[in-house]
Amino acid sequence: MKIRSATLADAHAIAEIHVHSWQQTYRGIVPDVYLDSMTVATREVVWRETLLQSHPKVIVAVDDAKVVGFCSFGRCRDEGAGSNDGEIWALYLSPAQLGKGFGRELLSVACAQLSAQRKTHISFWVIVGNNRATRFYKAAGFEPEPASVKVFELAGADIEEIRYVQACSSLIAPLDCRT
Structure with a gap:
């Protein structure tokens, strides 16, 4: 396994992972009409633009020369977030x-x-209902902020999401991002 910065050449693989992951993870949580309308071609355009802009930062996991996962991160986009808040x-x-x-x-x-x-x-x-992600992030030391729950509309349905947060020091070891 190797983790590296994503390149423009990774846009298609990132788009495939994004679409297939959403279609599997959110079936029964978000409307099927939305999931079924997702296409790799559309997502690839978005990811190409993201990679060209270099923001947010995107890294990929590579196994046997194949991209098998990705993570994007950067400044916190929440209203009122400070300069020391990442997301x-x-x-x-x-x-x-x-x-x-x-x-x-x-x-x-x-x-x-x-x-x-x-x-x-x-x-x-x-997204509320994504229990696998909830378990994963809790195991990594993140805690939910119950007062942060918000609702957004997706394909005519109200979808709830909740923010998880972790305080980190500037001396965090790569495998220990916990307080």
Whole structure:
């Protein structure tokens, strides 16, 4: 396993992982009409633009020369967030690669890089009902902020998400982004 910065050449693989992960993870949580309308081609355009802009930062997990997961992260996008607040914008794995340690490594590298940027708090948003992600982030030391629950509309349905947060020091070891 190798974790490296994503390149423009990775956009298609990232898009495939993004679409397939959403279609598997969120079936029964978000409307099927939305999931069924997702295409790799559309997501690839978005990821190409993201990679060209270099923000947010995107890293990939590679196994046997194949991209099997990705994580994007950067400044916290929440209203009122301070300059020391970082955010995991997305972390997705190819569904066949779940439970093999790729997600933990991606999260560790992202936390370490955010810590190196002097971010003291790291947050991310999880769609309510994504129990696998909830367990994963709690195991990594993140805690939910119950007062942060918000609702957004997706394909005519109200979807709830909740913010998880962790305080990190600037001396975090790559595999220990915990308070």
